[in-house]
Amino acid sequence: MAAADSPSTVLRRRDLCSRGIRLASKMRVDVVDLLDAYVEQQGLDASASVAAVEGVPLAAVERWDEQTGTQRLLENLAAYRTFRTLLAQMLEEQREQLGEADTGLGRALAAVLLQVSAFAYHVEELLRLESRGIPGEEGDGPPSLPRLSLFEQKLRGLGVLRELAQWAVRSVRDLRQLAKPSPATGTAPGLAESP
Amino acid sequence: FFSLAAPPKEPVLMCRSNNYPKGFYCSWHLPTPTYIPNSFNISVIHGTKDMVCEKDAVPKNRCHIRYLQLFSTVKYKVTLTVTNALGKNFTTLTFDEFAIVKPDPPESVVAKPVPNNPRRLEVSWQNPSSWPDPESFPLKFFLRYRPLILDQWQHVELSDGTSHTITDAYAGKEYIIQVAAKDNDIGTWSDWSVAVHATPWTEEPKHLTTEAQITETTSASTSSFMAPPTTKICDKGAVVGSGAMAVCWTAGLVVAAYSVLFI
Numbered sequence: 001m002a003a004a005d006s007p008s009t010v011l012r013r014r015d016l017c018s019r020g021i022r023l024a025s026k027m028r029v030d031v032v033d034l035l036d037a038y039v040e041q042q043g044l045d046a047s048a049s050v051a052a053v054e055g056v057p058l059a060a061v062e063r064w065d066e067q068t069g070t071q072r073l074l075e076n077l078a079a080y081r082t083f084r085t086l087l088a089q090m091l092e093e094q095r096e097q098l099g100e101a102d103t104g105l106g107r108a109l110a111a112v113l114l115q116v117s118a119f120a121y122h123v124e125e126l127l128r129l130e131s132r133g134i135p136g137e138e139g140d141g142p143p144s145l146p147r148l149s150l151f152e153q154k155l156r157g158l159g160v161l162r163e164l165a166q167w168a169v170r171s172v173r174d175l176r177q178l179a180k181p182s183p184a185t186g187t188a189p190g191l192a193e194s195p
Numbered sequence: 196f197f198s199l200a201a202p203p204k205e206p207v208l209m210c211r212s213n214n215y216p217k218g219f220y221c222s223w224h225l226p227t228p229t230y231i232p233n234s235f236n237i238s239v240i241h242g243t244k245d246m247v248c249e250k251d252a253v254p255k256n257r258c259h260i261r262y263l264q265l266f267s268t269v270k271y272k273v274t275l276t277v278t279n280a281l282g283k284n285f286t287t288l289t290f291d292e293f294a295i296v297k298p299d300p301p302e303s304v305v306a307k308p309v310p311n312n313p314r315r316l317e318v319s320w321q322n323p324s325s326w327p328d329p330e331s332f333p334l335k336f337f338l339r340y341r342p343l344i345l346d347q348w349q350h351v352e353l354s355d356g357t358s359h360t361i362t363d364a365y366a367g368k369e370y371i372i373q374v375a376a377k378d379n380d381i382g383t384w385s386d387w388s389v390a391v392h393a394t395p396w397t398e399e400p401k402h403l404t405t406e407a408q409i410t411e412t413t414s415a416s417t418s419s420f421m422a423p424p425t426t427k428i429c430d431k432g433a434v435v436g437s438g439a440m441a442v443c444w445t446a447g448l449v450v451a452a453y454s455v456l457f458i
Contacts, residue, residue, distance in 0.1 A: 025380070049270065060267035064216070162268045169293070169380050170266040176331050 010181065013129055017179035020122050021172050027115040028168030034108045035161045041105050042154045053159040057082050059166035064173075072174040073127050074135065079167055080120035081137055086160045087113040093153050116164070119171070126178070200231045202282025208275045210288055213325050215296045215332060215378060216265050221248060221288075222257040223275050233279045242269040267292055296382025298334060299323035301357070301374045306393035313366040313395050316340075319358040320374050320388065334376045337384060342368040343392075354379070369394045 005013070039046045052058060057079035061067070067075075091109045098106070124134050148156060204226050212219035221237060237258055239246040248258035268291065276285040301320040309315040318338060322329045333355065339348040342365050353359055364370060373387040 028380070058268075060264045060269070062264050064265045166266045166268055172380055173331065176333075180330060 009129065013126070014179050016122065016126050016129065017175045020119070020126070020175045021179075023115065023119050023122060024168050024171040024175065027112065027119060028165060028172070030108070030112055030115065031161060031165045031168055034105075034112055035158075035165060037105055037108060038157060038161055042157065044154060044158055048155075048158070050155055050159040050162065053156050055082070056086065056156070056159050056163050057167065059163055059170045061170070064170075067174075067177075069178050070130065072178060073123055073130070076167075076171055076174060077120060077123045077127065077135065080116050080123065083116045083160070083164050083167070084113065084120060087116060087164075090157050090160065093157075097150070112164075200281060201227070201229045203229050203233055203277040203279055203284045205284050205286050206235070206275050206277045208273065208286050208288050210271075210273055210290065210295050212292075212296045212382070213299050213323070214327050215298075215382070216262055217327050218259055218261040219295055220251070220257055220259040221273055221275070222254070223277075224256055225277065229279050229281070231279050231281065233277050236276045236278070238274045238276075240272045240274075241267070246271075248273075262292070265292070293381040294383075296378050298376045298378065298382075298385045299325045300385045300388040301336065301376050302388070304372065304374050304388045304391050306370070306372045306391045308393060308396035309360070310396055313397055314362060314364050316361040316364050316370060316372070316393050316395055317358065318361065318372055318374070318391075318393075321357060323376060323385070326376075333379045335379050337375045337377070338372065339374075339387070340364075340370050340372040342370055344368060364395045366395060367397050 036046075038044075059079075061075075087109060091106065091113065094103070094106050094109060127134055206223050206225055208221060208223045210219055210221040221239075223235065223237075225233065235256070237248050239248050239260055241264075244263075246260055246263070248260050251257040251259060270289050270291050273288045273290075274285060275287075276283060300323060302323055304318070304320040306316050306318045309317050318340075320336070322334055326332070326334065335355070336353045336357070338351045338353060338359055340361055341348045349361075349363075351359060361370075361372075370393055371390050372393065373390050375384045375387050377384045
């Protein structure tokens, strides 16, 4: 069983978690707005089902309540690093389609990309607090894909934004779990090493 | 009797999660009776996976499903087929995990006057008992209140806590109060809770003596909306709406009248 965390660690974790929750909540609102704008501007059907796109981190998880804190943080970090790459790709494709024109959609994409980067960094801070090594970034990006047609790019973009919106909700829930103190050890639940 | 018997019309189907993240339930009924026995069959598909909806013992027209996955973008497709001796019919619902989340209303709503505060009512409530983990999945609340004599509701949205103090109640007026709940992040608002009634604290009437009669006669002409001596008379927050200035003037005149009496 892990020793109880120091009071300063507990406070710092709670602070990081509550700031992270605010970040993720704001990110979700902006992603949902971006999704609406994207669907409209790309001429897509909002209700269209998009098959899971290769390389897009799926928010769906089984036995979510049984995950340890470390698992939560590592999965969040991997996901947001990948989203950072995917959104940068989308931004590039957007610029290719429309030239250098500063579009509202482009600005919204850039703003969400910034929030995704910020959240990834925030998760790294939480991992550092738990004295966990930060995994390297190799292998976190999507596999290199063949050049997609314009329509395929649009569908992939739809899939990316939908999953990102789900991830934002999942991240809020994950951070709330992390912020809960464990009654026995004072450590956040699941952050202690399993025996 | 047999001329009344009919094949089933398209059934009415509803699915809802009032115990997120545990699962959801679906319930159904026929819009018009068939007058002969009907059997119902429900199928739930999530992506390519068939899921079993376990029928509830009570009520009979309901079944529940445990979530195997959370945060999925893949929609659920629920198909209900109703069959009887004269025919069959069906309906299909498609929805995503977040859209059907709707808590039950808050429970144990209590509203109490606050001693020595004629404009306040203290309201408290509890999370619905069906909501399994309010710590990890906190609810936010919407409170509405109005005096019985008015039709317009006041609304307050509260992002945490299960209590609120109303500070702008009309003195001496009975209020009706209700609360609704929603998951902090997803889904829709619950139905309104059972209504509770409460009247703010009022000063106890004095026993009628000669002096008291004089006091009562002097203050009889003041409006029942006037702020009492314990409240800041010209505090905008303590006085409601466009009557604020009139109340300040009235209070000033009363004070002036008393001052003249005691010179």
